[in-house]
Amino acid sequence: MNLLNYLINGLSLGSVYAIIAIGYTMVYGIAKMLNFAHGDVIMIGAYVSFFMLVNFGLGFIPSLLIAVVICTVLGIVIERLAYKPLRQADSLSVLITAIGVSYLLQNSAQLMWGSATKMYPINIISGSVSLFGGKLSIPYLTIVTILVCIVVTFALQWFVNNTRTGSAMRACSEDKDAARLMGINVDTTISITFAIGSCFAAVAAVLLCSAYPAVSPTLGSMPGIKAFTAAVFGGIGSIPGAFIGGLLLGIIEIFSRAYISTQLSDAIVFSVLIIVLLFKPTGILGKKVSEKV
Amino acid sequence: MSRVLTCKNLGIDFGGLTAVNNLNMEIDENEIIGLIGPNGAGKTTVFNLLTKVYVPSRGNILFYDRDVTGDSTIQMSKSGIARTFQNIRLFDRLSVIDNIVIGMHNKLSYSMLDGIFKTPKYRKQEKEAYAKAEDLLEIFDLKADKDVLASSLPYGKQRKLEILRALATEPKLLLLDEPAAGMNPQETEELMNTIRLIRDRFHIAILLIEHDMNLVMNICERIYVLNYGMLLAKGTPDEIRNDPKVISAYLGD
């Protein structure tokens, strides 16, 4: 029964990673950049929903929606102001800019809201389902998290494969110049991608804080790095890859905490990543690229 | 005269597509051989097979009667096969002379510590290498440009520099991929003379891909014609010129 319990916990944590990883992977697929500020958008989402829940006394759904709106706008603004002027720049300049944006968000949050950790209200989704005569109890929050992740992934996958905007996104990720020649508005498409990624970040923020209720300016860093790892794990640029990568990472983390060592879990997670990349150098679902002479 | 290169039934598939099939080719010392054929016939693929940028799906490659089919790109270079590229591939961020010295990489034997401590061994070998590189630069009259970045050379000079870099590896077989591309008739004429000069001075075999028929017919002793990845004809320039199969392949049926 313990095993099943850990598996469900792993899936729950992994679902949060997967939702964040999808944001990373979409932005990478289209803008070819590692958006290091993504984790900090999560942090902003966490603070916004915190204030909505605690200071304004709003319910779970309205708080989530407001966080989603603010993060989406924030994502578009960051892209327009900081990344768009660097479309032609080398990838390192873009990376450093993203790091600058990350510092900016973290330190602004610290200035506005202080560096002290705030306790997120944990009783938003309370209660649990009992199975096997009470031997296994699954909190509703866990079920909601896993369901949200599945719904979001499939909806996005459908969107990318079946809508005009989706095909514009796929075209941009293959070849931006060719896409532009075909009449696709590349700038708009990239903005939409950032918007979707940031919207997911807000959802992830609320789910993450409901499970780990400590809100601080550096809240987004570690989940950000882990989710980025998950995206690479699954094959960066691939949405199903981010989904699988996120879930696997969550499961590995919970299992190594349970069966090996709590302190070493991070080392184990990252070691598994390195080992996987040794055998699948472009991740689990990554595309193989070869150089033409 | 000994045999430099033998290809036996050489072939490669990309997925379901057969790019080169059943290629038999022999090259002797001191020969200048042409490899011609319509666009997409698989000429550059042959070069990629000979330098192991691609791994052959079938057949064998013999170099001085030694089977080198399983060797790597690096081993092919060390054995003595050097090449140029159809779309020039110089080391853009190195100077002209460094592009040549890099070709001598495996001829230099000093260790990393020799380099860091600049030992006499390092100084002697480097001095010799740069002197040799300057000699090579004179072949194409590029000495005045030796310290500029390779990428800032005009197109024609870049082609020439690429040939020199290949020569710096001291090859026994030199593969030239469209050396005259983008050159005017006068430059092509000069290039022809230089290719002969290279052969005579270094006693090497040269295999060249070229679309300029004037050049090919003029300097090649023998010619191989590829079409759809298969050998269509081989022979002396005169034989090729009068071969009805070759004429129809070039003119279309």
Add this chain to the structure above:
Amino acid sequence: MNKVKEFIQYLFSPRKRSCTVSFLLTVVLYLVMSVLIANGSVSSLIKGLLIPLCSYIVAALALNLTVGILGDLSLGQAGFMSVGAFTGAVVSAVLQQHLDSNLLILIISILAGTVMAALFGVLVGVPVLKLEGDYLAIVTLAFGQIVKTLISNFYVGIDSTGLKMSFIEDRTHLEAGGKMIINGPSGLSGNTRMSTFAVGFVLILITLVVIYHLLESRYGRAILATRDNKVVALTVGINTSKYKLITFVISAALTGAAGVLYAMNFSSITPAKFDFNLSIFILIYVVLGGLGNMTGTIVSTIVLMLLPELLRELNDYRMIIYALILIAIMLITNNRSLRSLYERLFLRKEKRNVESTDL
């Protein structure tokens, strides 16, 4: 007299210029600082920054070898610093029981840290060889995280019976009078501070010699060729994997030395000090200084390290301003019209000349 003139001309020849400038800059800065310190006109705040500054310069120069010269992004610089730092601390604690000269102990500790970091460089370098681009970056990032976690769970102590180590929990069971060297998450404590500004200065000089001399040898050319075009490098017989690994290991080794210098400047230091943020800071120094430009790396490290200190009066706003400056520099340097203006104004004559190592 002519010989001197010739030598000076050689020093400022296009091929040698950037090397000469780096050296001159380092020496002049060192002399100026030494005089100022002797005068007593340097605040204790700045004095305290000097050794960490030297350490960061060495780490940034080493990273520039990987990122700027080889062209591979590495996000695990802090990991190598950490390996060097804690190895050096253990070695120095052991040596203190046998040797009296602090300088000698420090030198041996730095060598030990260098060797250990080089070994870890091989360990990370081997998987790195199979990967390209961002996948490689993530492996180095993962390495940094692994090192941080492992050292946070590492316990080393010393007593009259010798070194005692344990993992995950403290089972060293030291005798009375024994001393913990590495104490898990709290790291070093009671470390004897041995680093001096002079040693830091010499370490920078050694780093510059290693990097510049490497670049002027067949090894450096092979590294540059590997970065420019791997397939072409292979066809001229260069074993690109070997040179990638060599670059990676040298970079790791120098970074390890920087780590020892850093650690031996503090009496206590936690493994968490060498985190992802530190790797990022060092990367920023390299990118802002200019890829492959060693002089630029030195200048940018000094400016960017002192910047937060100069902004200290602005208190809460300083990191925000730092972030804004970072973004602004990136946007300005990548602005096309500004860039072409700059090139027209300053680069007209030099454009065709090779600035040998500023590649």
